[in-house]
Amino acid sequence: MNCIFCDIIAGRADASIVHEDDDVMAFMDIRPWTSGHLLVVPKRHAANLSELDPADGEKVFAAGQKVARALRGGSAPVEGVNFFLADGAVAGQEVFHVHLHVLPRTRGDGFGLRGVPRSPSREDLDGAAERIRASLVSE
Numbered sequence: 496m497n498c499i500f501c502d503i504i505a506g507r508a509d510a511s512i513v514h515e516d517d518d519v520m521a522f523m524d525i526r527p528w529t530s531g532h533l534l535v536v537p538k539r540h541a542a543n544l545s546e547l548d549p550a551d552g553e554k555v556f557a558a559g560q561k562v563a564r565a566l567r568g569g570s571a572p573v574e575g576v577n578f579f580l581a582d583g584a585v586a587g588q589e590v591f592h593v594h595l596h597v598l599p600r601t602r603g604d605g606f607g608l609r610g611v612p613r614s615p616s617r618e619d620l621d622g623a624a625e626r627i628r629a630s631l632v633s634e
């Protein structure tokens with residue numbers, strides 16, 4: 496299996512590492528969307544969210560929180576942080592090893608999501624909630 500993030504974790508590929516423990520690694524994104532953009536990855540390979548052990552997901556999120564705190568308390572001016580995770584090609588996933596993007600934000604940094612919010616009725620929202628609840632129950 497060819498996975499660039501597994502190569503980084505194993506030390507076969509270069510990365511600028513910010514944090515490493517038994518379960519997760521955080522390193523700088525090679526093509527940052529904002530200054531300081533980094534990625535948090537589980538060490539155990541999981542191509543997508545459905546393959547990810549929820550325990551590893553907890554560790555990835557906890558490491559993301561830790562790094563976000565460090566970014567906010569660091570020397571560079573950081574006024575906010577976005578977390579972003581793409582699951583599936585249509586969602587923008589390009590590397591098929593789960594990773595949490597951690598994006599330090601400053602006013603006017605140019606980063607933004609392009610989505611236009613819709614205005615569904617309560618009936619539409621209730622219908623959507625009911626369909627999702629049914630899938631949760633049948634899991």
Ligand code: 5GP
Nearest residue numbers: 499510522523524525526581587588589590
């Ligand atoms: P995705 O679109 O899958 O959510 O994001 C993949 C991210 O991985 C991109 O932001 C891309 O810049 C980053 N990336 C791809 N290859 C490498 C690499 O070899 N090293 C590092 N550090 N980041 C990478």
Ligand code: ZN
Nearest residue numbers: 498501540592
């Ligand atoms: Zn991998």
